[in-house]
Amino acid sequence: xxxxxxxxxxxxxxxxxxxxxxxxxxxxxxxxxxxxxxxxxxxxxxxxxxxxxxxxxxxxxxxxxxxxxxxxxxxxxxxxxxxxxxxxxxxxxxxxxxxxxxxxxxxxxxxxxxxxxxxxxxxxxxxxxxxxxxxxxxxxxxxxxxxxxxxxxxxxxxxxxxxxxxxxxxxxxxxxxxxxxxxxxxxxxxxxxxxxxxxxxxxxxxxxxxxxxxxxxxxxxxxxxxxxxxxxxxxxxxxxxxxxxxxxxxxxxxxxxxxxxxxxxxxxxxxxxxxxx
Numbered sequence: 001x002x003x004x005x006x007x008x009x010x011x012x013x014x015x016x017x018x019x020x021x022x023x024x025x026x027x028x029x030x031x032x033x034x035x036x037x038x039x040x041x042x043x044x045x046x047x048x049x050x051x052x053x054x055x056x057x058x059x060x061x062x063x064x065x066x067x068x069x070x071x072x073x074x075x076x077x078x079x080x081x082x083x084x085x086x087x088x089x090x091x092x093x094x095x096x097x098x099x100x101x102x103x104x105x106x107x108x109x110x111x112x113x114x115x116x117x118x119x120x121x122x123x124x125x126x127x128x129x130x131x132x133x134x135x136x137x138x139x140x141x142x143x144x145x146x147x148x149x150x151x152x153x154x155x156x157x158x159x160x161x162x163x164x165x166x167x168x169x170x171x172x173x174x175x176x177x178x179x180x181x182x183x184x185x186x187x188x189x190x191x192x193x194x195x196x197x198x199x200x201x202x203x204x205x206x207x208x209x210x211x212x213x214x215x216x217x218x219x220x221x222x223x224x225x226x227x228x229x230x231x232x233x234x235x236x237x238x239x240x241x242x243x244x245x246x247x248x249x250x251x252x253x254x255x256x257x258x259x260x261x262x263x264x265x266x267x268x269x270x271x272x273x274x275x276x277x
Contacts, residue, residue, distance in 0.1 A: 069101075069103070069104075070102055070103065070135070070136050070137055072135070072136065077136055078099060080104075080133060080136060081097055081098065081099060084097065085097050088106065091125060091129070092125065093110060093125075093126050094107075094108055094126075095143075102137075103137045103138065103139050104133055104136050104139070105140075106129055106138055106139070106140050106141070107141045107142075107143070108122075108126055108129075108140060108142050109142075109145060110122060110126070110144050112146055112147065112197065113147075114147065116146060116197050116198075118144045119144075122142070143177070143231065145177045145195040145196060145197065146197065147178075148178045148179040148180065148195065149163065150165075151163055151164055151166070151180070152165070152166060152167050152173065152180040152181065153179070153180065153182070153194070154168070154181075154182045155183040155188075155191070157189065161192070164182070167180075167182040168182065170184075172184075172185040174191070176191055179194065179195045193205055193208060199231070199232065199251065200232055200233045200252050207229065210234075210249045210250075210251045211227075211234055211251075214234070214248045218234070218236060218244075218248075221243060222239075222240060223238050223239030223240040224237070224238050225238065225239065232252065233247070233252035233253055234251055234252070234253050234254065236255050236256065237257075238255055238257065239257070241255045241257055
């Protein structure tokens, strides 16, 4: 052993102790933070996987064939609707026009008498609505409501209402199915369904509360496309109508099967979304 090598020997125990302490510290830090690091790694992997699937879904949706309406591309039919929308809305009672499935829908509002009795026949100007628009078939969808009272209805806090000839200057006026309502734009009150007829024998406000309580539960069922309020009950569009109950809290369900085109698109989208990288 040389004199130089012997001079370093006294430092060997210190180096060993330092190495032992460092190893112990690394072990403690690993045990302490490894679960957190593992969780963050899993979250990162899930996030990247989700982003990948969303990119694949976006590409697939951009490249998928757009359903045609009566043999015409949907884009062309949408332009047809835009060309005729303003003119049709000038007709009293016409509230909307849109494309749905393989046809154009014209949505109209029809007033009952003061007792809520529906008209036996539509007014002549609504009977004259076109059956086709530039060769595209048209279906008229109607909603019967009570006729509006004269003046406006002022909506106040805690569900209080007051009738007036005109809206006060500090309130905002809105129109729903021909009924005029005034409300505070800073603290708006919900528009009540005073114009709506009883739905399956249930007052409309109560029926809408039933819908609100059950909407999420119905939407969670497999194959449900949409849930809303129809003229005779809760309106549900479903791919599997047999799984639905006949009524909810005494309010019947109007179940409408999803069209073949919508079913095909739903299956296609689901397959893309579940594709692993």
